[in-house]
Amino acid sequence: MLQLSTCSRSTFLALPAGIRSLLKPQTLALGRRYRSEDTSRRPLIIDGRSYPTDAWTNIPPPILDHYGRKLHVQPNHPLSITRKLIESCFPEFQHHNALSGVVTVDQNFNSLGFAADHPGRSRTDTYYINKDTLLRTHTSAHEVDVFRSNTSNGYTIAADVYRRDAVDRTHYPAFHQMEGALTWDRNHFKTTDDFLHHLSSALANFKPPNVEVEDANPPFHPERNPPQEKHHSPEEAELVGAHLKRSLEHMVVTIFTEADKALQSSGLELTAEDKDPLKVRWVESFFPHTSPSWEMEVWWRGDWLEVLGCGVIEQPLLIRSDVPSRVGWAFGLGLERLAMLLFGIPDIRLFWSKDSRFLSQFDENKPIRRFQPFSKYPAAPRDVAFWLPKSGPVVAETPAATSTAPSPAGGKQTEPTLDTAPAFHENDLMEVVRSTAGDSVEDVTCIDNFKHPKTGRQSLCYRVTYRSLEKTLTNEEANSLHEQIRQELVTRFGVELR
Numbered sequence: 001m002l003q004l005s006t007c008s009r010s011t012f013l014a015l016p017a018g019i020r021s022l023l024k025p026q027t028l029a030l031g032r033r034y035r036s037e038d039t040s041r042r043p044l045i046i047d048g049r050s051y052p053t054d055a056w057t058n059i060p061p062p063i064l065d066h067y068g069r070k071l072h073v074q075p076n077h078p079l080s081i082t083r084k085l086i087e088s089c090f091p092e093f094q095h096h097n098a099l100s101g102v103v104t105v106d107q108n109f110n111s112l113g114f115a116a117d118h119p120g121r122s123r124t125d126t127y128y129i130n131k132d133t134l135l136r137t138h139t140s141a142h143e144v145d146v147f148r149s150n151t152s153n154g155y156t157i158a159a160d161v162y163r164r165d166a167v168d169r170t171h172y173p174a175f176h177q178m179e180g181a182l183t184w185d186r187n188h189f190k191t192t193d194d195f196l197h198h199l200s201s202a203l204a205n206f207k208p209p210n211v212e213v214e215d216a217n218p219p220f221h222p223e224r225n226p227p228q229e230k231h232h233s234p235e236e237a238e239l240v241g242a243h244l245k246r247s248l249e250h251m252v253v254t255i256f257t258e259a260d261k262a263l264q265s266s267g268l269e270l271t272a273e274d275k276d277p278l279k280v281r282w283v284e285s286f287f288p289h290t291s292p293s294w295e296m297e298v299w300w301r302g303d304w305l306e307v308l309g310c311g312v313i314e315q316p317l318l319i320r321s322d323v324p325s326r327v328g329w330a331f332g333l334g335l336e337r338l339a340m341l342l343f344g345i346p347d348i349r350l351f352w353s354k355d356s357r358f359l360s361q362f363d364e365n366k367p368i369r370r371f372q373p374f375s376k377y378p379a380a381p382r383d384v385a386f387w388l389p390k391s392g393p394v395v396a397e398t399p400a401a402t403s404t405a406p407s408p409a410g411g412k413q414t415e416p417t418l419d420t421a422p423a424f425h426e427n428d429l430m431e432v433v434r435s436t437a438g439d440s441v442e443d444v445t446c447i448d449n450f451k452h453p454k455t456g457r458q459s460l461c462y463r464v465t466y467r468s469l470e471k472t473l474t475n476e477e478a479n480s481l482h483e484q485i486r487q488e489l490v491t492r493f494g495v496e497l498r
Contacts, residue, residue: 001260002412005300006322009306015303018169020382030249031402033465035241038093038167041053042333044057044059044064044065044129044396046102046129047068047100047102051061051129051130051133052130052309053100053129053130053243054125054130054131055416056130056131057126057128057129057130058123058127058128059079059127059128059129059135060431060434060435061215061435062434062438063127063134063135063162063173063174063338064117064434065411066160066174066352067101067135067160067162067173067174067437069160069174069177069352069439070098070160071160071269071351071352072097072158072159072160072176072178072335073097073098073158075364076359076362076363076364077340077351077359078336078342078343078345078351078362078364078371079336079339079351080105080339081339081362081364082335082338082342083097083158083178083335083341084364085254085258085342085375086156086178086222086251086254086255086338087156087179087252089247089251089254089271090154090156090180090247090251092152092154093152093154093156093180093182094151094152094154094155095155095158096142096155096156096157096158096159096190097145097157097158098154098321099142099157099159100160101135101136101160101161102129102133102134102135102136103133103135103136103141104132104133104134105121105131105132105133105134106137106147107136107141107142107144108120108126108134108136108137108141111143111144111320112140112143112144112288112289112317113288113289113316113320114143116289117229118307119450120137124398124425124427124428125163125164125165125427126162126163126164127162127163127173127284127413131170135159135161135162136159136162137161137163137330137376138156138161138177138295138332139159139161139177140179140289140332142157142159143157143289143317143321143330144317144320145285147181147183147317147318147321147326148321148322148323150323152185152187153182153183153267154179154181154182154186154306156179156182157178157180157182158176158177158178158335159176159177159178160174160175160176161174161175161176161177162174162429164430164431165176165318165425165427165430166365166396166427166430166444167430167433167441167442167443167444168432168442168443168444169346169347169348169349169442169443170337170340170446171348171429172336172348172349172351172352173349173434174352175335175336175338176334176335177332177333177334177335178183178333178334178335179330179331179332179333180330181246181328181329181330181331182243182244182328182329182330183291183313183318183323183326183327183328184198184199184326184328185323185325185326186194186327187325192195192236195236196235196236196239198240199239199240199243201240202241202243202462203239206246206247206250206343207250209246209249209280211249211253211277211278211279211280211416212252212277212279213236213246213279213280213281213282214279214281214282215280215281216281217243217284218296219237219238219241219292220234220238220292221243221284221292222422224284224294225284225285225286225291225293226291226292227291227292227312228312228314230315231315231327232312232315232327234245234289236327237292238310240312240327240328240329241292241294241311241312241329244310244311244312244329244331245282245294246330248296248310248331249280250368251359252279252280252296252308253278255338256278256298256300256366257278258342258367259300259341259342259368261367261368262279262344262367262368262369262370263370263425265303265343265367265369265370266344266369266370268370271302271400273301273302274301274302276299276300276301276302277433278298278299278300280296280297280298280299281296281297281298281300282294282295282296283295283296283297283299283301283303285309285311286333286420287309287310287311288330289311289313289314289317289330290309290310290311290312290313290314291311291312291314292311292312292328293310293311293312294309294310294311295307295308295309295310300371301340305341307333307337307338308331308332308333309332309333310329310330310332310382311329311330311470312327312328312329313327313328313329313330313371314360315327328390335347336351339351339485343362343368343370343371343372344371345371346371347442347469349439349442349469350371350469352363352439353439353469353470354471357374359376360431375466377467377468377469377470377471377473378467379442379465379466379471380463380465380466380467380473380474380475380478381461381463381464381466382463382464382466382478382479382482382498383447383461383463383464384461384462384464384485384489385459385460385461385462385484385497385498386458386459386460386489386490386495386496386497386498387456387458387459387495387496387498388424388458388459388460388493388495389424389495389496390457391492394449403429417460420487424495425447428492428493429444429462429489430444432485432488432489432492433464433485436484436485437464437466437484437485438480439468439469440466440467440468440473440477441464441465441466441467441481442465442466442467443463443464443465444462444463444464444465445463445465446460446461446462447461447463447464448461449461449462459498461498464482464485466478466481468484479492486489
């Protein structure tokens with residue numbers, strides 16, 4: 001009797017006879033089937049708490065399996081080592097590493113001033129538990145609460161976050177962010193001049209970074225990168241921005257000095273570019289909750305790398321946090337991105353691996369060392385081509401529609417309503433692939449997008465590259481996974497396979 005616990009009998013019977021004859025119980029068990037109705041009408045249990053579900057619920061079981069792993073605090077894990085290295089640069093800050101990943105729509109979007117039609121609110125981008133509750137998409141979901149608690153002038157937050165995303169070596173639906181902020185309370189100073197003098201004195205205490213720093217831009221630009229004229233004087237904006245830059249230069253030099261040491265001791269043959277001295281440059285940018293804003297880039301191993309985003313905190317955010325007298329700066333970064341550079345880890349899937357060949361390579365009590373790749377198993381690419389339904393959905397981002405409803409406090413609170421989005425979105429394909437094949441897929445790439453000149457129908461072709469991190473996939477296993485994905489696309493989205 002075939003074991004169909006992870007592949008439904010109806011799905012199995014829908015497969016071509018030739019495929020059915022090849023399948024074995026262990027092959028079927030590779031696929032983790034998911035249908036939206038699996039979780040749409042029964043409660044979800046997360047962290048021991050029961051949450052009601054509704055038509056907004058769209059979290060597949062694999063994401064719930066990842067929830068609660070807390071890799072950023074797992075001893076000897078590269079993400080935890082990276083987090084601790086960053087925290088060591090801010091010894092007087094309060095460090096938050098255990099905030100719940102389940103947040104409200106108000107925390108994740110409304111409190112931060114996200115527009116009602118912001119694409120991040122869409123079910124194509126975000127994992128909803130129900131219309132009012134979701135898995136956080138960024139650590140900023142906790143900003144207002146942390147500012148409001150006001151237990152420390154400075155803080156960092158490190159946490160797992162969740163987004164529906166592409167499938168490749170640098171993207172994963174569960175990943176980790178870290179952010180930090182430092183604020184000053186103007187009420188602690190008798191006059192504005194006293195506050196400015198305090199900032200100037202703090203800047204004077206910074207040791208110049210022992211690297212070349214490019215900062216060709218003025219402190220701010222009235223159009224490209226404006227200060228908040230209604231809230232900050234030009235002198236305040238300039239000094240707060242300078243304090244931010246000196247603080248983060250120190251942090252990045254600390255991190256990449258360790259990366260250089262690891263590279264030098266790796267035994268790898270180093271190129272001339274590998275030996276280039278570290279450089280830092282500041283680039284004007286835009287972020288929703290800071291102004292003026294910058295990106296920091298570093299020159300490392302022969303290339304400019306974007307490391308983080310930062311800026312002067314928008315005063316309306318602090319006002320919403322009930323600390324209107326405070327002014328300060330904030331930054332945010334991706335822990336995986338930094339850890340991949342620091343340890344030389346080539347594939348983001350590895351962070352979630354339980355393979356001892358990976359985990360045993362890292363020790364937080366020893367100097368950082370470069371990741372030593374173990375055997376790389378062969379890739380098994382397969383193409384899936386299909387016509388989209390005749391109703392004409394397109395692969396494009398369509399923001400969720402929203403409405404406003406009175407909040408308990410009497411104000412207006414943005415309440416999500418169901419997407420009027422197309423029946424198919426590229427992230428839906430990514431979700432089907434991940435839910436079916438898990439970490440056995442290395443990459444999904446659109447290789448053809450064709451619109452028929454007469455009928456107007458749209459045809460898409462994606463290349464799915466199967467490659468396990470832990471074993472060689474047989475042709476039978478790859479074919480089984482691929483056929484399950486093909487049939488799931490038909491069942492869920494009504495596509496016509498080619």
